[in-house]
Amino acid sequence: MNVLVGLVRPDGGRLELNGVPLDLARWSPAAALHAGVGMVHQHSSLVPALTAVENLSFGALERGWRYRPSRERKRVVALAERFGLEAPLDVAVDDLSVGQRQRVEILRAEARGARVLVLDEPTAALTPTETRTLFPAIRRLAADGRGVVFISHKLDEIRDLADRVTVLRRGRTVGTLAVAEADAALLGRWMLGRDLPALAREAAPAAAAEPLLEIRALSAPGLREASRLREVALEVRPGEILGVAGIDGNGQRELEEVLAGVRAPSAGELRVGGRPVAFGARALRTARVAHLSGERETAGLVPGMSACENWILKGSYDDRRFFRRGRLDRSAARRVVEAALHEFDVRPADPDADIATLSGGNAQKLAVGRELEGEPPVLVAVNPTRGLDVGSARFVHERLLARRAAGGAILLVSTELDEVLALADRTVALVRGRVVAIPEAADRAQIGAILLGREAA
């Protein structure tokens, strides 16, 4: 899709718009804009420090030398009303919610007079409620004569919204169908290249067991006011997955960082297996709290270092298999890691491969393997499948369930509600840094309202 908007230049092929072939040798973002191709990226491509109005005003298509804030604002307001895409216009985009940012991005594409609009996984970070307000806006755009490409791995969304569906797998087109003729099993097979059985899950454990992981009255400073942790209390029992649902920016990252030992809490207590543990990376590792992060490139793995080096990073303090009298035993490490790479189906299973050259799915499999090695009693998994393809996500989910079946306590913090609902035994919400209970019988709409803080009172 980056090819379509000019960020990546194609090696070959043809691109036609309204039947007119485009000049691919000179294809660039500016050319794409002129041609009327607009894109809403999965990761916001707005300038965070600028306001919505400013973001809609700096592009290369804007004419005129002067920038007159009030005049530009009127233009944006008119556009927002026309498509039902309201968002705060005068604060830095950085302070908007994901859904609001998305609306601003769609507005921007519209302001450019986009004829083709590409939406890359627009619902990935939205609550069900936000998704429901997005769909009518997309339908209105299509009804207005725009071509809309809607990228999603959620089949029900495709069925709700799309007229036709094309499945891509590993960079190739598998097939195209009218949505009316597409059934879920067929699409699933196309996406995976094989059948996808339902996730097998055994019954929940007895509630009587003592919790393996206890977090009490944990408070910590946040990146923003809304993400400050406020007296978070959580308990996870052996053989249990506790799901923490929530919208990005409500304290997930802060909770993850505290439990990884890289953010100092202002108050609170942590117990593992009944024993108090200090909030520090080393103390947590010694207490065998494993940590699986969706931020592979920045938190989980070190791109630029080999698979082998990444693997032994975890145990670098005192892993006797790899270290003898403080010296790294390279060949022993490579043997161990190579076996593990095969076991966790990392491709290529080459201990010397640079992590940066692995696909997201393979890199995450490596991280999963590393963290689950040695059966840690407690695992903190934060957005463990962010940005993964369906097959790799399934692999991660299966491994989490296997750990649960073996008696591990798993804290699953995820902004993907589907993931939490599919895996967790109990689910709570993280809203503005507080833990909010979710009633057992709540449906998706009710959960969505809780996540938005509508029923917090």
Added chain:
Amino acid sequence: MEELLAASLRLGAPLLLAALGELIVERAGVVNIGIEGMMLVGAFAAFAAAVATGSPGIGVGAALAAGAAVGLLFAAFAVGRRADQIVVGMAVNLLALGATGLAARALYAGSIPEAPRWGELAIPGLAELPWLGPVLFVQTPFVYVGLVGAAGVGWFLTRTRPGLRLRAVGEAARAADAEGVSVARVRVAALAFGGALAGLAGASLSVSQTGTFTEGMTAGRGFIALAIVIFGRWRPVGAAAAALFFGATTALQFRLQARGYAVPYPVFLMLPYVVTLAVLALATGGGRAPADLGRPYAREER
């Protein structure tokens, strides 16, 4: 008091000019520590041209052109080749120091002539104002350009489309690229402008304040300008206030020296630099640097 304020402005002007140039460059996402060298080249170009032609005005023009040329040289490496901006900046500083020193010796063979100078220019009418007149309106043209320039840079950044694009490039180069804004073009233009202003700042040292040229005469003022940008939180008004503050410490330093205390004079000379250090140590936090500051941009990355 009036005299001290007027001196603060006069001594702060080169700092302000250089800082305004640096501010534009940094808001476009480039750290230009070569600003010291660009000032030095400007000081020399102004001096040499003024001596050769007898006109300080032509000297100033030469300084602008020479500064911009060094800015473009910096851009060729830091933007064109995506080299590390710190390394390129250091290279520019060393090159400028050596080249101007060599050229001065080759041209003047040990006896540095006196250059014609741009003196104070009283603004008719305003200069007669009580108190304010002598402070603000009997100054060198560099002071006027600096103050008007600060307002102009502020207006440019918030009220013009090119200014908006420049900020977008510094904050999120990739997002700007996706909107069809050429990151390279914006950064090259910013560096040319920043270089020209640094050159102008250098000219104010050689053809206004002193009328002479000595090796390394900028004496770290480029680095103080860098500190001013940070201290002024990447805003022109902040930069103007910070430049005035540093101008005042320099003016005070001269005063203290003149008093003839029984303290070795280098102790007073140190004052502006000690203040720079203290300010940088204390001014951390608050104000946010452009998010893409110091990062070369390449489209294929990701």
